[in-house]
Amino acid sequence: MRKKTKILLITATGVILLASGAAIFFYQAVFGPSVNMKNQQETLHLYLSDTDTYDSVFAQLDRNEALRNATIFDYLAKRKGYKENIEPGHYEIARGVSNNELINRLISGDQTPVRVTFNSIRTPEYLAAVLAWQLMPDSMDFIHFFHDTAALIKTGIHPDSLVAVLLPDTYEFYWTATPEIFLQRMQKEAKNYWASRRELARKQNLTPWQVITLASIIEKETQKNDEKPVIAGVYLNRLRKNIKLQADPTVVYAVGDFKLRRVLKAHTKTDHPYNTYKYAGLPPGPICVPSKTSIEAVLQPEKHNYLYFCAKEDMSGYHNFAASYAQHLINARKFQKELNNQGIK
Secondary structure (H helix, E strand, O other), rough: OOOHHHHHHHHHHHHHHHHHHHHHHHHHHHHOEOOOOOOOOEEEEEEOOOOOOHHHHHHHHHHHOOEEEHOOOOOOHHHHOOOHOOEEEEEEEEEEOHHHHHHHHHHHHHOOOOOEEEEOOOOOHHHHHHHOOOOOOHHHHHHHHHOOOOHHHHOOOHHHHHHHHOOOEEEEEEEOOHHHHHHHHHHHHHHHHHHHOOOHHHHOOOHHHHHHHHHHHHHHHHOOOOHHHHHHHHHHHHHOOOOOOOOOOHHHHHHOOHHHHOOOHHHHHHOOOOOOOOOOOOOOOOEEEHHHHHHHHHHOOOOOOOOEEOOOOOOOOOOEEOOHHHHHHHHHHHHHHHHHHHHOO
């Protein structure tokens, strides 16, 4: 009897140990570090659109070798109802996150913001393409909204002044941000930006819209930020003296050929309200969305007596400045000679 009792005790102990081991394994699989990373990455960026299904989410995780125990993940997803509740978004998943935490985040839609950057742009269509690369909506979603007069007015933006609320910079958005959310944020950013700058605009006898318009010309005149205040000073001097701006970028805009490398006399005769060779003062509106550096250059221009400038003949991207027309002609001839030497027509 003692031998039989001993065997029963050993058997019972084994069952308890096996059960304990299974429980520990299950606990570790659910609550222990479960997210692996392909190629030793520290984080996984998971992008789920509104068309994703559980199978496509699982495929993304599997493709990135992110699940140490796919069976437990699948079991938990089913128990927690995730298979029927896919929340779109960008999820940044750190190495070692548990299956339980991962599924809870995906169910709650606790997404990580993305950084959205756009620089100087010429058209809403180009902006739409840039945004579509960084956010979930496609370019046509943005284009349709940018051209939807009723939607823009409802958002509080006049269709003709869309450019006024677009300040090139880097912003944080949720990846799922809609065109409406994007423009509402831009409107708020523009309001905050101009709150402290309206007085600077007034000192230049300009409205914010006029500042943006002039800044857009400067944006296309030079990529050299340190030169922008000087060019702004030239244009402001000409405006004060009622001299036509004669800005080549406005001619390019009027002609509509944005690949034009050399503005000729024939181009300057184009009859278009944006052609500042033909019409005095500022054009009706911006020719592009200017960067903040160009806007700041107009608000805080360099004070000087220059009335003319011309690209330097060394093709560095910088300009020669002149107070007299005679000196300007000398500078212009040097540049034109170099254009001829390089066969630029």
